[in-house]
Structure formats: C-alpha cells, structure tokens
Amino acid sequence: MKNNLAPLIVLAVLAALPLLGLNSYVMHILILSIMWTLAGMAWNLLGGYCGQVSFGHAAFFGMGAYSAGLIHLHLGASPWWGFLASLPVVALVALGMGSVVLRLRGPYFVLATLAIGEVLRITCENLTDFTKGTLGIMITRTWVEKTQYYYIILGLAALAFIVCRVIVHSRWGYYFVAIREDQDAAESLGIDTTRYKTIALTVSAMLTGLAGAFYTNYMGYIDPGVVFSLGEISILIIMVVMVGGVATEWGPALGAGIMVILAEYIRSLPLIGVAYQTMFGVLLIVIIIYLPNGLVGDWPVLKRKLLRRGAPA
Amino acid sequence: MSMLEIRKLSMFFGGLAALHDVNFDVRQGEILALIGPNGAGKTTLFNCVNGFYNPSEGQVLFKGKPITGLKPHKVCNLGIARTFQVVKPLSRMSVFDNVLASAFLRNPTRKGAEDVADEVLHFTGLWDDRDQLSKGLPLGKRKRLEIARALATQPEFLLLDESFAGLNPAELDVSIDIIRGIKQQGITVMIIEHHMKVIMAISDRIVVLNFGQKIAEGTPAEISANRQVVEAYLGEEHGA
Numbered sequence: 309m310k311n312n313l314a315p316l317i318v319l320a321v322l323a324a325l326p327l328l329g330l331n332s333y334v335m336h337i338l339i340l341s342i343m344w345t346l347a348g349m350a351w352n353l354l355g356g357y358c359g360q361v362s363f364g365h366a367a368f369f370g371m372g373a374y375s376a377g378l379i380h381l382h383l384g385a386s387p388w389w390g391f392l393a394s395l396p397v398v399a400l401v402a403l404g405m406g407s408v409v410l411r412l413r414g415p416y417f418v419l420a421t422l423a424i425g426e427v428l429r430i431t432c433e434n435l436t437d438f439t440k441g442t443l444g445i446m447i448t449r450t451w452v453e454k455t456q457y458y459y460i461i462l463g464l465a466a467l468a469f470i471v472c473r474v475i476v477h478s479r480w481g482y483y484f485v486a487i488r489e490d491q492d493a494a495e496s497l498g499i500d501t502t503r504y505k506t507i508a509l510t511v512s513a514m515l516t517g518l519a520g521a522f523y524t525n526y527m528g529y530i531d532p533g534v535v536f537s538l539g540e541i542s543i544l545i546i547m548v549v550m551v552g553g554v555a556t557e558w559g560p561a562l563g564a565g566i567m568v569i570l571a572e573y574i575r576s577l578p579l580i581g582v583a584y585q586t587m588f589g590v591l592l593i594v595i596i597i598y599l600p601n602g603l604v605g606d607w608p609v610l611k612r613k614l615l616r617r618g619a620p621a
Numbered sequence: 622m623s624m625l626e627i628r629k630l631s632m633f634f635g636g637l638a639a640l641h642d643v644n645f646d647v648r649q650g651e652i653l654a655l656i657g658p659n660g661a662g663k664t665t666l667f668n669c670v671n672g673f674y675n676p677s678e679g680q681v682l683f684k685g686k687p688i689t690g691l692k693p694h695k696v697c698n699l700g701i702a703r704t705f706q707v708v709k710p711l712s713r714m715s716v717f718d719n720v721l722a723s724a725f726l727r728n729p730t731r732k733g734a735e736d737v738a739d740e741v742l743h744f745t746g747l748w749d750d751r752d753q754l755s756k757g758l759p760l761g762k763r764k765r766l767e768i769a770r771a772l773a774t775q776p777e778f779l780l781l782d783e784s785f786a787g788l789n790p791a792e793l794d795v796s797i798d799i800i801r802g803i804k805q806q807g808i809t810v811m812i813i814e815h816h817m818k819v820i821m822a823i824s825d826r827i828v829v830l831n832f833g834q835k836i837a838e839g840t841p842a843e844i845s846a847n848r849q850v851v852e853a854y855l856g857e858e859h860g861a
C-alpha cells in the first residue's frame with residue numbers, strides 16, 4: 309500500500325500524548341474521540357463506501373456493550389472478554405439482519421435499520437431477568453487512571469484503521485463502492501450485491517461492537533437507554549462521519565474529534581445546553597447543505613473559498 | 622453451435638406484451654444484430670437474458686444450459702456481460718477503477734485485475750482517460766466505458782445495447798473497430814442498434830423485432846430485401 313507514513317506518524321504522536329502528563333479531563337476527551345473514531349470508521353465502511361446508510365448502529369454498539377456487561381453479570385468473567393464475546397454475537401445478528409434487510413433498497417433499508425436499533429433497546433429494557441432492564445449493569449472498572457484505557461482504545465482504533473484500509477483497497481472495497489454508485493450496474497458486472505452488502509454490514513457491525521464493549525469497560529455502567537440510543541449513538545455515529553467526510557479515510561477521526569469537543573462545549577453552555585441534540589440536528593442540516601462531503605471530502609472546495617475571502621484583505 | 626438459444630420467450634407488463642413468443646439462436650463467434658423500432662422489446666430481451674427480468678414464459682439457454690431466472694451476477698459469472706442503453710457509469714470512480722471493479726470477477730488479486738484493466742483500457746482506447754472521474758467523460762467515451770467494463774469481466778458473450786447511439790462519425794469508426802476486435806477475440810456478440818450503416822457493416826446476421834414479435838431473421842442482404850422489414854422499420858429511416 310502506497311502511503312503508510314502518515315498513519316504511522318499520527319499513531320506515534322497519539323501514542324506519545326499521554327507522556328505530556330495531560331489531565332484526566334483531556335484524557336477523557338481523547339478517549340471518547342478515539343472511541344467514536346472507531347465507531348465512525350466502522351459506519352463509514354457500510355454507509356460511506358458501500359452506500360448503505362444505517363440509522364441503527366446503536367444496535368451493534370449496544371450489543372457489544374451488553375456482551376461485556378452480561379458475561380460479567382452472569383458468568384462472573386472479566387468484562388474485557390466482552391471484546392471476544394461480542395464478535396460472534398454481533399456477527400450473527402448482522403448476518404441475519406443482512407440476509408433479510410439488505411434485500412430492501414433505499415429508504416426501506418434505512419427504516420429497517422432504524423427499527424432494529426429501537427427493537428433491541430426495547431427488548432433489552434424488558435428482559436429484566438437477563439439484562440436487569442432499565443436498571444442497567446454496573447461493573448467495577450479495572451483502572452482508576454485513564455492511560456491504560458487510552459492505549460487500549462488507540463490500539464483498537466489502529467486495528468480498525470488497518471482493517472478498513474486493507475478492505476477499501478481490495479476487491480471487497482471496489483465492490484462496495486460499485487454497489488454504492490449503481491446497484492444494477494454492479495449486479496450485471498457479476499457482483500453479488502446482497503452478499504457484499506452483507507459483508508460490509510457484518511464487518512461494520514463487528515467493529516462497532518468492539519467500540520461498545522470498550523464503552524462498558526471504560527464507563528463502568530450501561531443501560532439500554534444509553535447504549536442503544538438513537539440520538540446519542542446511531543445519529544452521533546452518522547454525524548461523526550458526515551462532519552469529517554463520508555467515504556474518506558481520515559474523515560471519521562476528524563469528525564469524532566470535532567463532535568466530542570462540540571458536544572462537551574454545547575452541554576456546558578447554560579440554558580441551551582440541554583438542547584444539544586437539537587443543535588446537532590441543525591448542525592447536520594448545515595453540513596449536508598454546505599459540506600455534503602464533509603471537511604475532508606470538501607477540503608479542496610473549502611480551501612478555495614477561504615483563500616478567496618482572504619485574498620482582497 | 623448455438624451459444625444462446627431464445628425459446629418461446631414472452632414478457633408481459635400488465636396487458637402489454639413487450640416480448641411475445643420470440644425464438645432465435647445466436648451462434649458461437651458471430652455478431653448478431655437485434656433491430657426494430659422504438660419500444661419493440663429489444664432492451665426487454667436483453668433484460669430477460671441477463672437476469673434483470675424473469676420472463677413470463679419461455680426459456681433462455683446459454684451453451685445448452687437454461688439460465689432463465691438466474692440473478693444477473695450469476696449470469697455474468699457464467700460468461701455473459703452487457704452494457705446499458707442509458708449508461709450506468711460508477712460516477713465517482715475513475716475510469717480505471719470502473720474497469721478494475723469488473724476485472725476482479727475473474728482475477729481476485731489486485732495485480733491480476735490491474736493487468737486485465739490495463740489491457741482492456743488500451744483495447745478500448747480509454748487508457749489516456751484512466752484517471753478521469755467517469756462522470757466527467759463525454760457521452761461517446763462513457764459508451765465506450767460501458768464496453769470496457771463489460772469486457773473486463775472476460776465474457777464469452779457480450780450484449781451491447783445501443784453502444785453507437787449519439788456518437789459522432791469519428792467515434793462511430795472507433796467503435797466499429799472495437800467491436801470487430803471483440804469478434805476477433807472469439808467473443809460472441811449480440812448488439813442492439815439503430816444505425817443501419819453500422820449494422821450492415823458489422824453484423825453476420827440480423828433479427829428484427831416489432832411490437833415484441835420476431836418478424837424477420839437473416840443476413841444483412843436478406844434483411845434489406847425483406848419487404849415487411851422495410852415497411853416496419855427501414856421505411857421509417859428511409860422516409861426520414
């Protein structure tokens with residue numbers, strides 16, 4: 309692969325950051341940003357490259373989170389095993405979902421993903437014996453400091469970055485984009501569109517599940533309303549990718565950083581802080597209108613505009 | 622030997638018979654032209670062959686085996702590639718990537734697929750445009766990209782739907798050469814075309830459809846001597 313230098317430099321810089329002795333709040337922001345980068349890269353594979361927009365990625369995030377929570381609750385295992393436990397669970401659900409839902413095209417697929425996220429949340433709320441329902445699951449966090457969590461999520465994100473990069477440059481990646489651009493053309497060129505959409509969904513779901521499993525370990529507490537949340541998970545993942553750049557390699561990372569900082573900032577504002585979801589909605593609309601390809605995707609356009617404005621001054 | 626056999630093929634849309642009891646064969650290695658007025662059912666026949674439509678009645682056999690009702694990607698895997706009358710480029714992909722995506726079908730490794738894509742792009746004269754986004758191409762080249770993409774799946778049988786429509790005279794000559802080159806590679810071709818000059822220049826045999834029915838079949842000489850055809854179809858052209 310052509311350009312391995314940039315990712316290595318970014319990784320080295322990120323790996324060195326904790327050595328600066330950042331305070332715990334800054335570390336928290338960084339950890340969340342990297343976690344959303346992971347989820348964003350996962351969503352991007354399906355929604356950005358393969359063009360199948362999912363409004364239900366909270367389903368996979370929540371399943372990952374509950375994999376970690378439930379093996380701890382019922383088996384007494386360390387919630388870190390949640391990473392491993394989540395993979396087959398999420399993969400199976402994604403495969404099943406794919407074989408049914410991915411036959412649907414366009415808005416039907418979008419609606420189906422929306423429904424699945426919500427169905428899982430409600431199921432999880434009602435299976436009180438198994439999941440403790442809305443009470444949620446509490447675990448004891450392994451470490452008090454942030455550093456260990458930081459390196460774990462950084463490692464996971466780096467792994468996901470590599471997975472995405474390899475896929476995007478391989479046959480799978482080309483098939484994903486072909487499906488996004490024209491499903492009939494793709495089908496007539498020998499691409500089994502249902503199969504490759506299912507592959508995109510499954511890989512995307514598994515990576516999202518890892519983010520969820522990390523969430524449980526890091527936050528120490530999960531409940532269905534949070535980890536299966538439409539607004540705070542499904543929509544946020546989409547925003548991360550849209551703001552950063554759909555179908556771009558670095559878009560999710562940039563978008564995640566911006567969204568996490570923005571969310572923290574808006575929430576800290578008096579009065580309007582509680583309406584941060586509304587503000588996100590407005591932001592999303594602005595982005596769709598003015599930067600449909602996100603900051604990374606529309607960077608050339610953006611640069612031209614900024615330069616033109618700057619020139620006469 | 623028959624490469625493709627169309628047997629009692631009918632396709633109904635509501636009350637409309639887009640195809641009605643159509644029978645003919647395409648022989649191995651030939652160029653067969655499918656002609657007929659607008660709405661005659663030509664594209665519908667392609668859709669029945671390549672799997673976009675499941676015909677209401679009848680069968681399509683490829684190398685003696687029925688392929689009726691198979692999904693398009695299966696049909697393509699068996700060796701039948703097609704182009705679209707209304708071009709369907711993968712717009713936000715470069716010309717090269719369009720062709721590469723198809724070349725992966727029989728060459729799972731990137732290196733192998735790239736070699737095929739290189740060869741096809743040279744053959745179709747699109748090599749110099751390889752880095753362009755396909756939506757930026759002029760129509761003539763987009764039509765050629767359709768052919769290039771189909772060829773990259775390394776087919777035995779090629780369905781070309783109006784690959785010449787909207788081309789200027791210079792582009793016509795280029796495309797005629799390309800299609801002759803395709804025949805020389807041993808690929809069987811069925812082509813839908815309105816351009817009579819092109820038809821007469823390249824086709825070995827012609828099948829004429831009118832209102833979903835086959836009204837004539839024969840060599841270019843036989844067809845241009847056929848009164849029914851002249852009335853139904855050529856008459857329009859000559860009159861215009």
Ligand SMILES: Nc1ncnc2c1ncn2[C@@H]1O[C@H](COP(=O)(O)OP(=O)(O)OP(=O)(O)O)[C@@H](O)[C@H]1O
Nearest residue numbers: 634637639657658659660661662663664665666706
């Ligand atoms: N999916 C469909 N649903 C309903 N009617 C259809 C459909 N596809 C084709 N038809 C009808 O079938 C008839 C044949 O259409 P077809 O596209 O096969 O014609 P054609 O010979 O390719 O014409 P042209 O030269 O204009 O491309 C037309 O009357 C068309 O309206």
Ligand SMILES: [Mg+2]
Nearest residue numbers: 663664665706
């Ligand atoms: Mg047609």
